[in-house]
Amino acid sequence: MANHDDHAVEALPPTPGERATGFIKRNDVARTIGLFVAYTAIFIILGKYFYPKWMPTIMSKEMKSAETIMIWFTYISAPIAGIVLSVATNSFLNAHRGDTPPPDGPAIRTNGPIVVLWTVGSLLFTIVAIVWGLLEVNSQAVAAANDAKSAITVEVTGSQWLWTFNYPAQGIETHDLNLPVGVPVIFDVKSADVNHSFWPVQLGIKVDANAQVTTVIHTTPTMVGAIEVKCAELCGLYHAYMETNGAVMSKTDFNAWVTAQGGHTA
Amino acid sequence: MSTLDKAPASARPVPNPKRSLITRLHMGTGVVVGVIFALAAYYGLHSLYTTYTDKVADPLSSHDNNIVLLGAMLSWSVGFMVGIGAFIGPWRWLIGKDLTDEEILYLAGDGQGTKRYFKYCTDHKVVGIQYLVGVMTMLGVGGTMAMMIRTNLARPGAHFVTPVVYNSLVGLHGITMIIAMIIVATGPFGNYIMPIMIGAYDMAFPRLNALSWWVLFTAIPVLCSAWFLGGIPTGWTAYAPLSTQAGPGMNSFIATIIIFAVSTAVAGMNITTTVVAMRTKGMKWNRVPIFVIGATISVALAIPAFPTFMLAMVQTGLDRTFNTGFFDANMGGSGWLYANLFWIMGHPEVYVILIPGVAALMEIAPVFVRKPLFSYNAAILGFAGIAGLSVLVWAHHMYLAGWAPSLNGPFMVTTEMISIPTGLLFLVLIGTIWRGKPWLKLPMLSVFAFIWDFLIGGITGIYLSDVPADNYLHGSMFVTAHFHFTLMGAALTGAIGGLAYWYPKMTGRMLNERAGYISFWLVQIGFNVLFFGMFMAGAEGQPRRVIDYAAFYKNSNLVSTIGAYSVGIGMIVLLWAVIHSWNKGKVAPMNPWGAKTLEWTVPYPVPLTNFDELPIITSDPYGYGKGK
Ligand SMILES: [Cu+2]
Numbered sequence: 001m002a003n004h005d006d007h008a009v010e011a012l013p014p015t016p017g018e019r020a021t022g023f024i025k026r027n028d029v030a031r032t033i034g035l036f037v038a039y040t041a042i043f044i045i046l047g048k049y050f051y052p053k054w055m056p057t058i059m060s061k062e063m064k065s066a067e068t069i070m071i072w073f074t075y076i077s078a079p080i081a082g083i084v085l086s087v088a089t090n091s092f093l094n095a096h097r098g099d100t101p102p103p104d105g106p107a108i109r110t111n112g113p114i115v116v117l118w119t120v121g122s123l124l125f126t127i128v129a130i131v132w133g134l135l136e137v138n139s140q141a142v143a144a145a146n147d148a149k150s151a152i153t154v155e156v157t158g159s160q161w162l163w164t165f166n167y168p169a170q171g172i173e174t175h176d177l178n179l180p181v182g183v184p185v186i187f188d189v190k191s192a193d194v195n196h197s198f199w200p201v202q203l204g205i206k207v208d209a210n211a212q213v214t215t216v217i218h219t220t221p222t223m224v225g226a227i228e229v230k231c232a233e234l235c236g237l238y239h240a241y242m243e244t245n246g247a248v249m250s251k252t253d254f255n256a257w258v259t260a261q262g263g264h265t266a
Numbered sequence: 267m268s269t270l271d272k273a274p275a276s277a278r279p280v281p282n283p284k285r286s287l288i289t290r291l292h293m294g295t296g297v298v299v300g301v302i303f304a305l306a307a308y309y310g311l312h313s314l315y316t317t318y319t320d321k322v323a324d325p326l327s328s329h330d331n332n333i334v335l336l337g338a339m340l341s342w343s344v345g346f347m348v349g350i351g352a353f354i355g356p357w358r359w360l361i362g363k364d365l366t367d368e369e370i371l372y373l374a375g376d377g378q379g380t381k382r383y384f385k386y387c388t389d390h391k392v393v394g395i396q397y398l399v400g401v402m403t404m405l406g407v408g409g410t411m412a413m414m415i416r417t418n419l420a421r422p423g424a425h426f427v428t429p430v431v432y433n434s435l436v437g438l439h440g441i442t443m444i445i446a447m448i449i450v451a452t453g454p455f456g457n458y459i460m461p462i463m464i465g466a467y468d469m470a471f472p473r474l475n476a477l478s479w480w481v482l483f484t485a486i487p488v489l490c491s492a493w494f495l496g497g498i499p500t501g502w503t504a505y506a507p508l509s510t511q512a513g514p515g516m517n518s519f520i521a522t523i524i525i526f527a528v529s530t531a532v533a534g535m536n537i538t539t540t541v542v543a544m545r546t547k548g549m550k551w552n553r554v555p556i557f558v559i560g561a562t563i564s565v566a567l568a569i570p571a572f573p574t575f576m577l578a579m580v581q582t583g584l585d586r587t588f589n590t591g592f593f594d595a596n597m598g599g600s601g602w603l604y605a606n607l608f609w610i611m612g613h614p615e616v617y618v619i620l621i622p623g624v625a626a627l628m629e630i631a632p633v634f635v636r637k638p639l640f641s642y643n644a645a646i647l648g649f650a651g652i653a654g655l656s657v658l659v660w661a662h663h664m665y666l667a668g669w670a671p672s673l674n675g676p677f678m679v680t681t682e683m684i685s686i687p688t689g690l691l692f693l694v695l696i697g698t699i700w701r702g703k704p705w706l707k708l709p710m711l712s713v714f715a716f717i718w719d720f721l722i723g724g725i726t727g728i729y730l731s732d733v734p735a736d737n738y739l740h741g742s743m744f745v746t747a748h749f750h751f752t753l754m755g756a757a758l759t760g761a762i763g764g765l766a767y768w769y770p771k772m773t774g775r776m777l778n779e780r781a782g783y784i785s786f787w788l789v790q791i792g793f794n795v796l797f798f799g800m801f802m803a804g805a806e807g808q809p810r811r812v813i814d815y816a817a818f819y820k821n822s823n824l825v826s827t828i829g830a831y832s833v834g835i836g837m838i839v840l841l842w843a844v845i846h847s848w849n850k851g852k853v854a855p856m857n858p859w860g861a862k863t864l865e866w867t868v869p870y871p872v873p874l875t876n877f878d879e880l881p882i883i884t885s886d887p888y889g890y891g892k893g894k
Pocket residue numbers: 158161195196197231232233234235239242
C-alpha cells in the first residue's frame with residue numbers, strides 16, 4: 001500500500017517545501033512523473049512525424065495551416081494526455097488480482113485546488129485553441145477579400161458523378177482543374193442535382209456544392225504540381241468515383257493550356 | 267401501479283384475472299394485427315392513390331408508391347401495439363374505467379416465467395432484459411454490416427459488393443448502430459438496474475415503459491424492409507435532396523425514425539420522472555448514484571433532440587409524397603434547412619450516447635478501486651456542462667456546407683468549450699483511480715480502455731472543431747475514425763463494462779471471465795488498429811463512405827480491415843460468453859463486487875416490487891476508503 005507514506009508526511013508539521021519534496025519522492029509519484037514525461041514525448045513525436053508523413057504535399061497556405069494546426073494541437077494536448085495516461089498506467093501497474101476485492105484505498109473525496117487547477121488548465125488550453133482558430137479563420141477571410149481583384153474565377157459544377165470547371169474569363173470549360181501558380185483563385189461552386197462537396201485535396205480547402213445556390217471558396221496555389229479533386233459528400237451510387245485530376249502549373253504553361261483548349265489569355 | 271405501490275409482497279392478491287382479453291395477447295397477436303393493419307393500409311391507400319398515377323418511369327419510386335409504403339409501415343407499428351394490448355388501458359380511461367388490480371398484477375408478469383418476455387409486460391426488469399436482447403441483436407446486425415463494409419474495403423477495386431449494396435450497408439450500419447448505441451446503456455441498465463438503484467418499486471409509468479420497448483421493437487422489421495425495397499443511398503444522415511431522389515427503401519428509413527422518436531420520447535420522459543419523483547427516502551440529489559445522474563441527463567437531452575429528427579423525417583416524407591419541397595432547392599426549399607434540423611438532433615445525440623456509458627464507468631471505478639468517486643460535483647458539472655453546450659454546437663457539422671460561413675467562428679467557440687466539461691470527466695476518473703489498487707476484473711478493464719479510447723477521440727475532435735483543420739479533414743475517413751473512437755470507445759466500452767458489472771444481478775450468474783478477457787483484448791486491440799488505419803487513410807485524403815479507393819490508400823485500408831476482423835471475432839466471443847454464462851455460468855452471490863449501491867442489496871431473482879420495504883438512505887454509495 002502506498003498510502004502509509006501519506007500519513008508519514010502528514011504526521012510532521014512540514015513546511016510547504018518539505019511537503020513538496022516528500023510528495024515527489026513517493027514511489028508512486030516518481031513513477032507517475034516518469035510516465036508523464038514518456039507519454040508527453042510520445043504524443044509530441046506522433047504529431048510531429050505522422051501527420052506530415054501521411055498528409056499530401058502542401059500546395060497552398062490553407063493546406064499548410066490545416067497541417068500546422070493538427071501538429072500543434074497535438075503538442076498542446078500532449079501534456080494533458082500525459083497526465084491522464086500516466087495516472088492511469090501507474091494505477092494499472094498497482095493492479096490487484098484474485099477473487100476478493102482489494103483493501104480499501106485512501107478516502108479522497110475531492111481535492112479543491114486540484115479541481116480548480118485542472119479546470120483553469122483546460123480553460124487556458126481551450127482559449128489557446130479558440131484564439132488560434134479565430135485568427136486563422138480571420139486571416140483566410142482577409143486574404144480572400146484582398147485577393148478578390150487579382151483572382152481568376154473558376155465556376156465549379158458538381159453533378160452525379162462528374163466535376164465540370166468553367167473559366168469565364170478564359171472562355172473554356174473542362175473536366176480537369178488546372179491553375180496557375182501564385183495567382184489567387186476563387187471557386188464559385190454549385191450543384192446540378194444533389195449535394196456534393198468540392199475538395200481539391202492538396203489545396204486544403206473544401207465546400208459543399210448545392211443546387212440553386214453558389215458557395216464560394218478561395219485559395220492561392222503556392223507550388224507547381226499535380227492535384228486531385230474529390231467529392232467529400234455522399235452523393236449516391238458512384239460517389240467514390242466522382243474524382244478528377246488537375247495541376248498547378250507555371251503561368252506560361254497555364255496560358256499555353258488555355259490556348260490549346262481554345263480559350264483566350266488575358 | 268397503485269396495488270404494487272402500497273402492498274408488501276405477502277399481502278398481495280394472487281393474480282387471478284378473469285379470462286379477459288388481456289391474458290390472451292402477446293407478441294404473436296401483435297404481429298398478426300400489425301400485418302392486418304399494414305395490409306389494410308397498403309390496399310386501401312393503393313386504391314386511393316393509383317387513380318392519379320405519377321408520370322414517372324419507375325412506378326416503384328413514384329410519390330403514390332411512397333404514400334402507400336409509408337402508410338403501411340406506420341400502420342404496422344400501430345397495429346402491432348393494438349394487437350399486443352398496449353391500448354387496453356387508455357381505452358378503459360376513455361370509457362371512464364381503469365384496469366383492475368388483478369389485471370395490473372397480471373401485466374407485471376409475476377410468476378409467468380419466460381412467457382412474460384413476449385408480452386406487454388410492465389415489470390422494469392423484464393423490459394431491461396428485452397432491451398438487452400434487442401441491443402445485442404442490433405449490435406450483431408450492425409456489426410455484420412460493418413464487417414461487410416471492411417471486407418469490401420480490404421483491397422482496392424470493390425470486389426465484394428455492388429454500389430447499391432455498399433451505400434445501403436453504409437446507411438443501415440449507421441442508423442442501426444446509432445439506435446443501438448442510444449439505448450445500449452439506458453435500455454438494459456436504465457430499466458433493469460436504475461429503479462432498484464434509487465430504491466423504487468418500479469418505474470413511474472410501468473405501462474409506458476412496456477410501450478417504449480414494444481414501439482422500438484416495431485421499428486426493427488420496418489428498418490429491415492429497406493433491404494427488400496432497394497436499400498437506402500443516403501447514409502444515416504439522409505441529406506436532402508438525395509433523400510428526395512432516393513427509391514422506395516427510403517420510406518423504411520423515414521418510418522423507422524418516426525417510430526424510434528416516439529419510443530425515445532416515451533422512455534426519456536419515463537426515466538426522468540422516475541428519477542425526479544421516485545427516489546427512496548433520504549436519497550437527496552447529492553446521494554444519487556452517478557450512473558442514475560448520467561442516464562437521466564442523457565435521456566433528458568434526448569427529449570428535445572429526437573422530435574427534431576422526427577420532424578425532419580416527416581418533412582422528408584411529405585416532400586417525397588405530396589411534393590411539398592421543404593428541402594428541395596429546385597422547388598424553393600432548402601437542403602440547409604434539413605441539415606440544420608438534422609444536426610440540432612445530431613449533436614446532442616452523440617452526448618445522449620456518450621454520457622450513460624461514461625456514467626456507468628464512474629459507477630464501476632470506485633467499487634473496484636475501493637475509493638470514493640473523486641469529486642462527485644465535478645462529475646455532475648461535467649455531464650451538465652456537456653449537455654448544456656451540446657445544444658449550441660450543431661453547425662460545426664456544417665462549417666463547409668456554405669450555409670453561414672460567418673457563423674463558423676461562434677460555433678467553433680462553443681464547440682471547443684466542450685473540452686472543459688469533458689476534461690472534468692477525465693479528472694473524476696483519474697482522481698478516483700489515483701493511489702488505488704484497482705481490482706482488474708472485466709468492468710475495471712473497461713475503465714482503463716475508456717480512458718485511452720476517449721482521449722484519442724477527444725484530441726482528434728479538437729482538430730475537427732477547428733475550421734482551418736476541418737477544411738481539410740471534413741468528409742474524410744479521419745472524421746469516421748474520430749467519431750468511432752468517441753462513440754465506440756466511450757459508449758460501447760462503457761456498456762460492455764456495465765454488462766460485465768451488472769450481469770450477475772440481471773442473470774444470477776457470473777459472466778465467464780476467461781472468455782470476457784479474451785474478448786476484451788481482441789476488441790480493444792482490434793479497435794485501435796482498425797481506427798489507426800482509418801485516421802491514416804483520412805489524413806492521406808480518402809473521403810468517407812466510398813466503395814473504392816486508389817491503390818495509394820491500400821496499406822491504411824488493409825490495416826483497418828485486419829483490425830475490424832479482430833473486433834468482430836472479439837464480439838462473437840463476448841456474445842458466446844453472454845449466452846453461455848446465462849445458463850451455465852457460476853451462480854453469483856448477492857453482491858459479488860462488494861458494492862454499496864442498492865441493487866446489490868436485493869436477491870436474484872429480484873422480487874416483483876424489488877423491495878419488501880423501501881430502504882432509507884443516509885449517505886451516498888461511495889463511502890469506501892480508510893481515514894475520514
Ligand atoms: Cu459528389
